[in-house]
Amino acid sequence: MSGKTILYVEDNEFNMKMVRQLLVRTTYRLIEATDGELGVATALKEVPDLILMDIQLPKMSGLEATRRLRADPKTAAIPIVVITSFALSGDDQKAKDAGATAYMAKPYSPRELLQTIRTLLPEQ
Amino acid sequence: MVHFLLTRSLLGSLVHWVAAIKASVHAKLLAGYFLVTLLVIGMGAMSLQTIAKMSSQSQLLDEAHERVHWSQEIQHALAMQMNFTAMALLLRSEATVENILRENNRFNNTLARLETAAQPEEVELIQRIRAAQGEALTTVADIANLIRDGKVEDAMRLQQNKQYPLYRRIEAFVTQLVERERNKMDRLRASVAAANRNTLILMAISAVTLMLVALLLGFVISWSFILPVQKAHGFLSEVAKGNFAATINVPNRDEFGALAAHMNHMGQELHRLYESQHQAAQELQRLNEQLQQASKAKSNFLANMSHELRTPMNAILGFVEMMLDEIYGDVPVHLREPLTDVQTNGKHLLRLINDVLDLSKIEAGRMELVLTEYSVQDVVEIVRTSLQSLALEKGLEFIAASEDDIPLALGDGKRITQCLMNLVGNALKFSKHGRVAVWVEQQGENLLYRVSDTGIGIPKEELENIFGEFQQVDTAITREFSGTGLGLNITKKFVEMHGGRIWVESELGKGSTFFFAIPLRMNHVEVT
Numbered sequence: 001m002s003g004k005t006i007l008y009v010e011d012n013e014f015n016m017k018m019v020r021q022l023l024v025r026t027t028y029r030l031i032e033a034t035d036g037e038l039g040v041a042t043a044l045k046e047v048p049d050l051i052l053m054d055i056q057l058p059k060m061s062g063l064e065a066t067r068r069l070r071a072d073p074k075t076a077a078i079p080i081v082v083i084t085s086f087a088l089s090g091d092d093q094k095a096k097d098a099g100a101t102a103y104m105a106k107p108y109s110p111r112e113l114l115q116t117i118r119t120l121l122p123e124q
Numbered sequence: 125m126v127h128f129l130l131t132r133s134l135l136g137s138l139v140h141w142v143a144a145i146k147a148s149v150h151a152k153l154l155a156g157y158f159l160v161t162l163l164v165i166g167m168g169a170m171s172l173q174t175i176a177k178m179s180s181q182s183q184l185l186d187e188a189h190e191r192v193h194w195s196q197e198i199q200h201a202l203a204m205q206m207n208f209t210a211m212a213l214l215l216r217s218e219a220t221v222e223n224i225l226r227e228n229n230r231f232n233n234t235l236a237r238l239e240t241a242a243q244p245e246e247v248e249l250i251q252r253i254r255a256a257q258g259e260a261l262t263t264v265a266d267i268a269n270l271i272r273d274g275k276v277e278d279a280m281r282l283q284q285n286k287q288y289p290l291y292r293r294i295e296a297f298v299t300q301l302v303e304r305e306r307n308k309m310d311r312l313r314a315s316v317a318a319a320n321r322n323t324l325i326l327m328a329i330s331a332v333t334l335m336l337v338a339l340l341l342g343f344v345i346s347w348s349f350i351l352p353v354q355k356a357h358g359f360l361s362e363v364a365k366g367n368f369a370a371t372i373n374v375p376n377r378d379e380f381g382a383l384a385a386h387m388n389h390m391g392q393e394l395h396r397l398y399e400s401q402h403q404a405a406q407e408l409q410r411l412n413e414q415l416q417q418a419s420k421a422k423s424n425f426l427a428n429m430s431h432e433l434r435t436p437m438n439a440i441l442g443f444v445e446m447m448l449d450e451i452y453g454d455v456p457v458h459l460r461e462p463l464t465d466v467q468t469n470g471k472h473l474l475r476l477i478n479d480v481l482d483l484s485k486i487e488a489g490r491m492e493l494v495l496t497e498y499s500v501q502d503v504v505e506i507v508r509t510s511l512q513s514l515a516l517e518k519g520l521e522f523i524a525a526s527e528d529d530i531p532l533a534l535g536d537g538k539r540i541t542q543c544l545m546n547l548v549g550n551a552l553k554f555s556k557h558g559r560v561a562v563w564v565e566q567q568g569e570n571l572l573y574r575v576s577d578t579g580i581g582i583p584k585e586e587l588e589n590i591f592g593e594f595q596q597v598d599t600a601i602t603r604e605f606s607g608t609g610l611g612l613n614i615t616k617k618f619v620e621m622h623g624g625r626i627w628v629e630s631e632l633g634k635g636s637t638f639f640f641a642i643p644l645r646m647n648h649v650e651v652t
Binding site: 012014015018021022024025055056085093106107108109110111 | 430431434435436437438439441442443445446449451452474494
């Protein structure tokens with residue numbers, strides 16, 4: 001298991017399962033967190049190569065979690081893709097302001113998500 | 125000065141007292157004028173009396189003068205008597221005695237006149253004179269007899285020894301009388317002069333007093349009216365400034381008192397009105413806050429719903445796409461069609477969800493435009509690339525272009541893109557053949573977007589309703605062409621939020637042209 005690590009912070013188990021299955025045929029290694037606080041703790045502990053961050057999470061919002069990770073030198077440089085509810089309502093701007101590298105609007109196409117991941121973090 | 129008089133002197137309490145008299149302003153003024161008139165009349169009467177007194181005193185003076193004159197006449201008659209006696213002796217004739225008798229009569233008559241209205245001690249003096257005069261006359265008779273008898277020597281002796289000293293005595297008495305009368309006259313004259321001086325002083329004092337009383341009355345009465353007017357002025361100024369709790373307090377029990385009472389009543393009434401109005405305003409504010417909270421709650425609900433609905437949609441569409449992408453292995457041919465149907469309907473449901481949420485936000489007034497500068501050419505390009513494949517699938521000619529030199533626009537570019545996308549989507553949907561054309565041009569301060577198609581067209585009677593909610597021409601068409609029925613309504617609302625307007629020209633069976641015009645650069649003030 002020498003693949004690059006991706007942390008997905010998401011509270012919906014089906015979306016988590018979907019991404020898990022999407023990455024099965026790739027070399028990426030997926031680690032999971034189900035709320036904002038856990039997401040920050042896991043990121044600081046594991047220091048992944050890329051983070052997928054849902055915007056609306058229990059305990060701590062994805063935007064707040066992104067801000068915290070950007071503030072910590074250990075995680076400040078990790079690319080973060082924020083998954084917003086609806087790109088038109090200004091969430092994209094909020095995500096950028098919080099320090100997101102990229103954002104995707106829900107519902108996203110798994111195909112496009114994989115493309116984004118590969119752009120930001122090439123497989124080997 | 126007036127303030128000092130009113131607050132620090134007795135005048136103030138006098139003014140207060142006059143104000144508190146329970147009488148009308150008319151009666152108070154009348155009483156004041158009446159009092160002054162009365163004083164003037166009094167002074168006039170006093171002057172008349174003084175004049176009468178002075179004239180009576182001058183009469184007394186005249187009388188005294190006359191008495192002095194009379195006493196001098198007595199003196200003169202006496203001298204004449206002596207003179208005639210001497211003449212009788214000299215001429216040795218008794219004829220001159222007649223003259224002496226005449227002078228004696230004059231003497232006695234004048235003495236009698238002087239005796240009337242004489243003082244007791246004068247009366248005594250006069251009686252002495254009269255007695256001596258009687259004796260002198262007897263002597264004159266004796267002398268006359270002696271002369272007639274030729275005894276001139278004896279007569280001369282009698283005159284020398286008896287009559288002359290007698291006359292001397294009488295003369296002394298008369299001189300005394302004259303002196304007395306003259307003194308009386310002098311005293312009277314002095315007393316008249318003193319009385320006149322006193323009268324003048326008295327009149328001057330009266331005049332000054334009258335003036336002071338008139339001034340005092342004027343001051344007190346006028347200030348008893350001016351003070352309440354000043355207070356009313358102060359009260360009304362306070363009320364005008366919005367101090368409805370102000371009151372006016374005057375001692376007056378006249379028309380001004382009644383006026384002040386009315387003003388206080390008015391003030392209370394205004395205060396009450398103000399209070400109730402204030403309460404109503406507070407109540408309105410409270411309701412408004414409640415409404416705002418409710419609106420905020422609705423807005424939060426919408427934001428949450430948006431996320432909650434999209435999360436499962438994400439999984440549904442995601443899994444289907446992954447299946448069709450054969451992430452889970454080969455998909456049997458007979459399953460490909462139903463999977464594609466799931467995907468198509470999922471996407472349609474997603475569009476419905478998006479439209480309903482947009483519309484709810486607009487209706488709740490929570491939809492906010494994100495104003496940025498954007499390029500019209502970009503908007504047209506995004507729409508062209510997004511829908512080109514659909515046009516190609518349907519075999520339609522699709523042209524989308526804009527004027528070259530349109531400057532950067534200011535507005536919500538994403539929403540405008542959404543609007544154009546809706547219109548072009550409809551045009552492609554309702555056209556089976558022919559072409560769909562998009563053209564954007566600048567017209568002064570406005571941008572004009574035009575989307576024309578060669579589709580089924582819209583009946584005239586439907587043209588007005590076309591921008592309403594869930595308005596597609598009929599349900600059969602809805603089934604055939606799908607679509608949410610909300611696109612035009614949302615488009616109209618976004619255009620109007622930009623301060624623009626939207627309209628359509630159409631001919632049934634030949635096609636439709638949709639237009640919308642919005643300001644090139646939207647004023648920030650128009651954002652609501």
